[in-house]
Amino acid sequence: MVRSKHKITGERVLDWVIYLILFLLIIIFVVPLLYVLSASVTPYSELIRRGGFVIVPSELSFDAYKELFSTSLIGSAFKNTLFVTIAGTAINMVLSILFAYPLSKKSLPGVKFLTLMLVFTMMFNGGTIPTYFVVKDTGLLNSLWALIIPGAIAQYNVILLKNYFQSMPDELFEAATIDGAGAFRVLLSIAVPLAKPIIMTVMLLYMVGNWNVFYAGILYINSNELKPLQVVLREILMSSQNMLNNVDTHAPSLTMRMAAIVVTSVPIIMVYPFVQRYFIKGIMVGAVKG
Amino acid sequence: MVNKTDKKLSLQKVRAHIPYYFMLLPGILYFMVYKFYPMYGAMIAFKDLNMLDGILKSPWADPWYKHFATFFKSPYCVELLTNTLEISLVKIVLGTFSAIVLALLVNECRNSWLKKVVQTVSFMPYFLSWVVIYGIAFAFFSEGSGIVNKLIEMLGGEAIPFFTSNSHFRYVLYGTHVWHGVGYSAVVYLASIVSIDTELYEAATVDGAGRFRRIWHITLPGIRSTIITLFIINIGNILNAGFDQIFVMYNEQVYSSADIIDTWVYRTGLVGMNYELGSAVGLFKSVLGFFLVYITNRLARKWGEQLW
Numbered sequence: 001m002v003r004s005k006h007k008i009t010g011e012r013v014l015d016w017v018i019y020l021i022l023f024l025l026i027i028i029f030v031v032p033l034l035y036v037l038s039a040s041v042t043p044y045s046e047l048i049r050r051g052g053f054v055i056v057p058s059e060l061s062f063d064a065y066k067e068l069f070s071t072s073l074i075g076s077a078f079k080n081t082l083f084v085t086i087a088g089t090a091i092n093m094v095l096s097i098l099f100a101y102p103l104s105k106k107s108l109p110g111v112k113f114l115t116l117m118l119v120f121t122m123m124f125n126g127g128t129i130p131t132y133f134v135v136k137d138t139g140l141l142n143s144l145w146a147l148i149i150p151g152a153i154a155q156y157n158v159i160l161l162k163n164y165f166q167s168m169p170d171e172l173f174e175a176a177t178i179d180g181a182g183a184f185r186v187l188l189s190i191a192v193p194l195a196k197p198i199i200m201t202v203m204l205l206y207m208v209g210n211w212n213v214f215y216a217g218i219l220y221i222n223s224n225e226l227k228p229l230q231v232v233l234r235e236i237l238m239s240s241q242n243m244l245n246n247v248d249t250h251a252p253s254l255t256m257r258m259a260a261i262v263v264t265s266v267p268i269i270m271v272y273p274f275v276q277r278y279f280i281k282g283i284m285v286g287a288v289k290g
Numbered sequence: 291m292v293n294k295t296d297k298k299l300s301l302q303k304v305r306a307h308i309p310y311y312f313m314l315l316p317g318i319l320y321f322m323v324y325k326f327y328p329m330y331g332a333m334i335a336f337k338d339l340n341m342l343d344g345i346l347k348s349p350w351a352d353p354w355y356k357h358f359a360t361f362f363k364s365p366y367c368v369e370l371l372t373n374t375l376e377i378s379l380v381k382i383v384l385g386t387f388s389a390i391v392l393a394l395l396v397n398e399c400r401n402s403w404l405k406k407v408v409q410t411v412s413f414m415p416y417f418l419s420w421v422v423i424y425g426i427a428f429a430f431f432s433e434g435s436g437i438v439n440k441l442i443e444m445l446g447g448e449a450i451p452f453f454t455s456n457s458h459f460r461y462v463l464y465g466t467h468v469w470h471g472v473g474y475s476a477v478v479y480l481a482s483i484v485s486i487d488t489e490l491y492e493a494a495t496v497d498g499a500g501r502f503r504r505i506w507h508i509t510l511p512g513i514r515s516t517i518i519t520l521f522i523i524n525i526g527n528i529l530n531a532g533f534d535q536i537f538v539m540y541n542e543q544v545y546s547s548a549d550i551i552d553t554w555v556y557r558t559g560l561v562g563m564n565y566e567l568g569s570a571v572g573l574f575k576s577v578l579g580f581f582l583v584y585i586t587n588r589l590a591r592k593w594g595e596q597l598w
Contacts, residue, residue: 018395052435052437095317114318125325127555128556135324149324230419233425258425260425269417
């Protein structure tokens, strides 16, 4: 009797230890983001006075955002990234679905070879420099299309889609085919609507990739007005870091840097709640099958 | 005779599938141009490039392995390889461990509200680019203005040069790596934990097993195959130590502890216009990586089958 009571209190203590650890974890994930947000709306003078330690500012100030949009390339960069995210994701999805759906048909002559090709390009690549020359030769250098076309299909996403299409019962497709629907009709009116969870997952993966495009930006874009958001954010952060050494020029203030981080990250974070329930399901499907 | 009908049949089969080939066409074109053509272009690694003549007409290097030899004989070769492997390996081990711990904590948490909040919140950094994460990390850990260092100074300590000293910079890489990816990776382990038969837990509870014993004897063995499979797959990618992260965060002062193959190829090969040398190193990495992925995938399949 005494012993089991002991055990129950032990379990309860353990529960509270777990709550405490998880609570600390929440702080570790939330505080950095919250800090950036509040620092960006704190008046610069207050931030300096309080040595950077601000969680709740005494008054809201949007000077940093005004300064950011009037003195940096962030406005054009935002438009570029928006374009790359919308047009790019649309292209990613169309190409990936069109490629994945036939691959899910085991009766298609050549399907094994094509799947092998897909996996091979995932495991082996020509390297940065030869790819750079191909992008240059296809005339994409220094255009927004260079941020979209060279990475138009992510092989792993195609495999996710293909596996999902394959898991659908054959009878579904057969019935539609007997009714006289062509392959494109079946794809559009049966396969795509039923594959919604995986399609949403893959779309979010592409969207995050497009919004955060950086490597292609530094590789292929030269003109300032075509630079994507992440590249411009890096320049803002870097210039302030270099300014610490030579003080004579005007450096982006801390508040402005924080505002730049907010502008660059909040839009993509906002997308997450809308697709969260598909997304977690999608990763699980991918993890089990991939 | 049999052969002829076979051919006819397969031709019919192909004809019946024509719409599917139309669907495949854009993708095939994409792979030809942006995936296979660069493989052909990798011949730069064996050439003495002359930009006026173009890649095809430039003369072959003599001996053919000239650029590879230059790399292997150079002092940075060993440094780049050890940096790449060390950074990758520590990231894999830390990333796996932290994700398992987070998954166990979430699974053991009996408050469903807290459970949900932790999962949502830990997942958020996955959406942030490395530039954003660098900006946040810099605000906290920079030597001059980071608030962590200000706190240390207020408490009478000395500011730590996290971003500029070779003995600290790796911790920044590891720390931000875990912060960025732990929520995402934990989802996979959590999925695997959830699929363990609940009867096992009930039986263990009846037998009087406490929480730690249940975790040790049921949960961990239950997700062992997932852990091993993911670990092996990660090892296959060990040559990718994370270009974006390191490129965004490093600087000249920490090259000796943080310069990896990819950052070096970008800097020396592309920016420095040593195209042949950069291509040679890139090709070396690709070939080695191919075999690593191939071997590890076979291992993963073998282990997976044995365990499932």
